Amino acid sequence: MKEWILKQNEDLRNKIREDVKEIVGPKSPAGGASNLRRSSRLNTNHKGKTDASPSKKTGNKETRKRKRKQVEVHSLSTGSESAGDIEGEADVQSTWKEDGNAPSSGTFDKCDDYGDALKITQEGDLMQEESDFDHCSSNCTKTKESMMREIENLELKLQLYGGHGLNNLTYDELLHFEHQLESSLHIARAHKREQQQQQTDKLKENLMLCQRQEDDDIMHRQVKKENPPVFFSSSRRHNQPQD
Incomplete structure (x- = not known):
């Protein structure tokens, strides 16, 4: 029974991975940005046309600080990110925001890089699956x-x-x-x-x-x-x- 449950979880992970690939799309080899990042960039550019945008230098500095702070908090809670990963993510974030526009509220949490997005989606679905499995409906006979x-x-x-x-x-x-x-x-x-x-x-x-x-x-x-x-x-x- 335990092996069967593990196999079902593995199949669910594979299905979630395929669904996320269809939604997010593959990373481009040049900039490392996904379709989700491109759509977020378009949204922030559109917002920058109507609102007063900060300078390029100030935007990059604030973005790096926000990114580094978020990654440090995430590493303290999970203990899985290394120093190299933090630096790499900061570089990608600075490349992503070369136009100087700060991301909108909640953009970083929702539009993280592909690996973290897949990880968050998998954890949420697996928690829901375990909850549904542990608390079976009233129609269950066993x-x-x-x-x-x-x-x-x-x-x-x-x-x-x-x-x-x-x-x-x-x-x-x-x-x-x-x-x-x-x-x-x-x-x-x-x-x-x-x-x-x-x-x-x-x-x-x-x-x-x-x-x-x-x-x-x-x-x-x-x-x-x-x-x-x-x-x-x-x-x-x-x-x-x-x-």
């Missing part, structure tokens, strides 16, 4: 815990049944063996019930035979009591007074 207990019980049954190596079996194979075990168990139970029924019938037959013999003995004793032997009856007639 919870995660019950499925794990069912698989553990099934593995134990398989070990007792045939000594199969369970480490390489998939979930579908385990279910297949479970159906086989249920079928074999059904046949064994039917055979057991048939044997018990035969034993019960035999005991009933013996009981009826014993009861019949006992009834015959009682009847025989009653007949003897009502009809005494002949010599007793003849002696009684002989002793009776004659009229």
Whole structure:
């Protein structure tokens, strides 16, 4: 079950990666800017035409400070960025803002480089997937815990049944063996019930035979009591007074 969940997560990551590639587009070899960056640049250029834009030097300096501050905060929270990565990202940011226009509010967070955008998207979707998996809807008939207990019980049954190596079996194979075990168990139970029924019938037959013999003995004793032997009856007639 654990391997199956990991495989599903891996498939989901691949699908998310393909979707992000379609949305963001590949990086250009010259400037390193993606389609998402180009669209952001167009938006900031359009805004710069209406608003007062700072000078080129001031814009680059403020952009570098903002970028360095954001990267440092991100590195403190995750601990995954190196010094080389920070410098490289600062260079890309300065190249991206050569026109001197400062990014609009939230542009840096939403339009980070391709790797970070993919990372954020994957983490959000995986968290949602884990939340959906842990909290199943009311229509679910089996919870995660019950499925794990069912698989553990099934593995134990398989070990007792045939000594199969369970480490390489998939979930579908385990279910297949479970159906086989249920079928074999059904046949064994039917055979057991048939044997018990035969034993019960035999005991009933013996009981009826014993009861019949006992009834015959009682009847025989009653007949003897009502009809005494002949010599007793003849002696009684002989002793009776004659009229």
